[in-house]
Amino acid sequence: MLNLISMRPSAKTITEYRQQCETLTQQIAQLTAENQWLKEQMLLAKRRVFGTSSERSTSEQQAFVFNEAEALADPTVPEPTVETTTITRRKFKGQRAERLKNLPIEIVDHVLPDEQLDCARCGHPRHVIPEMEQVREELHIIPTHVKVVRHIQKTYGCRYCERHATTTPMVTASMPTPAFPHSLASSSAVAYIMSQKFVNSLPLYRQEQDFARLGVTLSRQTLSNWTLAGADWLEPLYDRMVEHLIARDILHADETTLQVLHELDRAATAQSYIWLYRTGRDGPPIICYEYQPTRASAHPIAFLKNYRGYLHVDGYQVYDSLTWLILLCCWAHARRKFTEALTALPAAVRAANPISPAEEGLRFCNRLFEIERELHDATPSERFEGRLQRSRPVLNAMKIWLDHQTQKMLPKSAFGQAVNYCLNQWDKLNNFLLDGRLELDNNRSERSIKPFVIGRKNWLFANTPKGAKASAIIYSIIETAKENGLHPYTYLTYLFDQIPDCKSSDLDRLLPWSTTLPNDCHVPDTSAH
Numbered sequence: 001m002l003n004l005i006s007m008r009p010s011a012k013t014i015t016e017y018r019q020q021c022e023t024l025t026q027q028i029a030q031l032t033a034e035n036q037w038l039k040e041q042m043l044l045a046k047r048r049v050f051g052t053s054s055e056r057s058t059s060e061q062q063a064f065v066f067n068e069a070e071a072l073a074d075p076t077v078p079e080p081t082v083e084t085t086t087i088t089r090r091k092f093k094g095q096r097a098e099r100l101k102n103l104p105i106e107i108v109d110h111v112l113p114d115e116q117l118d119c120a121r122c123g124h125p126r127h128v129i130p131e132m133e134q135v136r137e138e139l140h141i142i143p144t145h146v147k148v149v150r151h152i153q154k155t156y157g158c159r160y161c162e163r164h165a166t167t168t169p170m171v172t173a174s175m176p177t178p179a180f181p182h183s184l185a186s187s188s189a190v191a192y193i194m195s196q197k198f199v200n201s202l203p204l205y206r207q208e209q210d211f212a213r214l215g216v217t218l219s220r221q222t223l224s225n226w227t228l229a230g231a232d233w234l235e236p237l238y239d240r241m242v243e244h245l246i247a248r249d250i251l252h253a254d255e256t257t258l259q260v261l262h263e264l265d266r267a268a269t270a271q272s273y274i275w276l277y278r279t280g281r282d283g284p285p286i287i288c289y290e291y292q293p294t295r296a297s298a299h300p301i302a303f304l305k306n307y308r309g310y311l312h313v314d315g316y317q318v319y320d321s322l323t324w325l326i327l328l329c330c331w332a333h334a335r336r337k338f339t340e341a342l343t344a345l346p347a348a349v350r351a352a353n354p355i356s357p358a359e360e361g362l363r364f365c366n367r368l369f370e371i372e373r374e375l376h377d378a379t380p381s382e383r384f385e386g387r388l389q390r391s392r393p394v395l396n397a398m399k400i401w402l403d404h405q406t407q408k409m410l411p412k413s414a415f416g417q418a419v420n421y422c423l424n425q426w427d428k429l430n431n432f433l434l435d436g437r438l439e440l441d442n443n444r445s446e447r448s449i450k451p452f453v454i455g456r457k458n459w460l461f462a463n464t465p466k467g468a469k470a471s472a473i474i475y476s477i478i479e480t481a482k483e484n485g486l487h488p489y490t491y492l493t494y495l496f497d498q499i500p501d502c503k504s505s506d507l508d509r510l511l512p513w514s515t516t517l518p519n520d521c522h523v524p525d526t527s528a529h
Contacts, residue, residue: 191489253442253445309325336367341418492510
């Protein structure tokens with residue numbers, strides 16, 4: 001008789017079942033975490049596409065109070081008093097005149113024709129009644145127009161010497177050296193083309209169409225050649241700006257992508273980069289862009305090899321190679337990660353936990369920015385002392401909180417990435433305490449790189465490395481001019497008129513912050529508006 005029991009499959013032991021349960025539990029936990037991560041990414045993607053880009057926090061978030069009462073204590077703040085505030089709206093008079101004060105005025109008198117100047121009743125001449133004049137003002141726009149300026153250089157001789165002397169002395173009238181000889185390009189034409197492309201983000205092919213509508217046939221290849229020739233003239237001034245930039249002791253840095261179609265040994269779809277270096281809040285602003293084919297550390301190392309001081313950066317690891325500098329990481333980036341973690345939370349989780357860990361982290365960041373706003377008008381020494389008294393306790397409390405969160409967070413979740421970012425960059429996030437001139441974030445460089453990003457969305461790419469380098473030079477001149485209160489078109493025209501006859505030792509008088517620039521290069525002051 002067959003042993004049927006021996007033919008059955010062997011039963012699993014309790015230990016094997018436990019191991020199987022543990023394995024399944026781990027798999028469920030892993031799949032749950034992956035599912036939660038995918039949901040977070042979907043919510044963040046929706047926010048990037050459809051949501052607002054503002055990171056402004058609500059009043060409830062700003063009202064956060066830390067567990068330690070000492071963290072927010074400020075003995076210098078007076079006690080609040082109960083008062084009634086009445087808000088009234090007052091209409092300011094003379095706003096139109098204030099807005100128009102910098103514009104030229106053309107007066108058009110509307111008078112009676114000669115046949116109506118005599119009184120119809122008595123025949124005597126009529127007179128103007130000034131008290132009953134009616135005045136109407138309107139803006140009159142003069143569209144862009146193109147004209148040909150023909151330069152004729154006269155040469156003078158002497159009739160007497162021609163008749164009586166063996167030689168006749170001749171004198172030629174002086175004429176400014178043209179920046180673009182043997183070309184139709186003038187200083188104003190090249191300045192206009194540059195302003196349209198690099199200030200108004202108008203690609204050359206659209207400018208070609210605009211010139212055609214004005215009755216001038218200029219191909220985009222011609223416009224490009226003029227732009228490159230203008231950048232060659234501006235390069236010595238750019239190099240001088242870099243020298244002044246490196247001489248400072250507080251800088252900001254950032255980088256963004258650029259596509260260059262024809263680079264040696266590289267595909268047309270490869271990403272190149274524009275690196276940005278600019279000054280901080282002290283001294284006249286200087287903004288310098290630099291084109292490089294990659295995002296490698298060799299480029300900032302080469303650019304900043306002679307620089308000594310502080311450098312505001314983001315969390316990009318390449319900057320860690322600048323070991324001789326004091327790096328400051330950006331609190332705006334840290335806050336943005338907590339904002340994304342808060343956005344990624346499902347609505348059900350938010351409802352169940354009104355004050356989530358992500359919101360706690362966001363409130364720590366908001367408190368630091370609130371202190372910075374209150375210290376905005378302070379002197380550097382006052383800001384330094386204020387930060388030690390008010391910001392450092394917040395940082396100490398946040399560090400304790402961050403260390404506590406590492407024990408219960410998922411590292412790959414949006415919240416885990418926010419916590420790890422802060423911990424990995426903690427020393428650099430705290431370095432703003434070292435000097436009252438330093439800033440809490442790197443937004444200054446992000447604002448400066450934004451004009452390039454907007455322009456890139458319109459003209460899309462650079463054709464060659466030479467064109468990319470020219471764009472970096474022109475953007476540097478224009479953005480520095482704008483921050484120093486100059487009108488880009490007028491300033492560029494002045495530069496192209498002056499540079500051909502300017503010695504290299506005399507370039508400083510042409511820099512955007514020079515006090516010797518003519519008044520018409522400056523934008524009229526409209527701060528009162």
